Amino acid sequence: MAPRIVVLGRQGAGKGTQCARLVDAHGIIHVSTGDMLRAAVAAGTELGQQADAIMKAGDLVPDDVMIGIVGERLAEADIMENGVLLDGFPRTPAQADALEAILADQGNELDAAINIDVPLDEVTARMMARGREDDTPEGIARRLELYEEQTAPLIEWFSARDKLVIVDGMGTEDEIFARVEGSLGLS
Ligand code: AMP
Numbered sequence: 001m002a003p004r005i006v007v008l009g010r011q012g013a014g015k016g017t018q019c020a021r022l023v024d025a026h027g028i029i030h031v032s033t034g035d036m037l038r039a040a041v042a043a044g045t046e047l048g049q050q051a052d053a054i055m056k057a058g059d060l061v062p063d064d065v066m067i068g069i070v071g072e073r074l075a076e077a078d079i080m081e082n083g084v085l086l087d088g089f090p091r092t093p094a095q096a097d098a099l100e101a102i103l104a105d106q107g108n109e110l111d112a113a114i115n116i117d118v119p120l121d122e123v124t125a126r127m128m129a130r131g132r133e134d135d136t137p138e139g140i141a142r143r144l145e146l147y148e149e150q151t152a153p154l155i156e157w158f159s160a161r162d163k164l165v166i167v168d169g170m171g172t173e174d175e176i177f178a179r180v181e182g183s184l185g186l187s
Pocket of ligand 1: 054
């Protein structure tokens with residue numbers, strides 16, 4: 001079985017932790033578009049040069065660029081065999097439409113979009129507690145606001161296609177992982 005899953009969740013919702021656990025337990029391939037772009041910036045590729053300023057400004061890399069990168073990655077053998085956890089993509093309804101088309105071309109479809117749900121005041125408190133340099137109250141508020149703006153239409157998009165699964169992200173790591181596995185039919 002090669003599940004194809006989109007992972008959504010606010011910063012501080014525990015998305016990274018839960019992705020890592022799904023990789024460990026089920027061998028699914030984690031694809032983070034943010035990681036791919038940061039690697040391209042570090043390597044100084046053409047894509048990296050194009051993305052660098054956009055990322056620094058907190059804007060979105062153009063849809064056609066992102067769709068090209070993800071389309072190529074999704075065609076690779078490891079993903080065809082083991083499935084994929086998409087993290088950071090899609091970010092716009094146009095990217096979601098393209099994802100649907102890419103998977104349909106492969107004769108596949110998305111299994112689920114899982115939203116790890118943690119209330120705003122709780123993620124804010126978690127980010128304040130980790131004390132990273134960019135975790136000022138203003139910085140946190142701005143990133144969460146942007147996420148809300150970008151993600152609300154996607155939640156609708158997945159929900160309209162009966163793909164949206166909401167998991168309560170409050171509790172211990174183990175409790176949340178059990179919910180994640182259960183909601184994806186992986187337990
Ligand atoms: P992330 O690590 O997912 O927060 O992504 C870091 C940055 O990379 C974002 O702020 C965007 O500038 C860019 N980025 C990552 N994924 C996408 C995407 N799917 N579409 C557009 N830009 C993206």
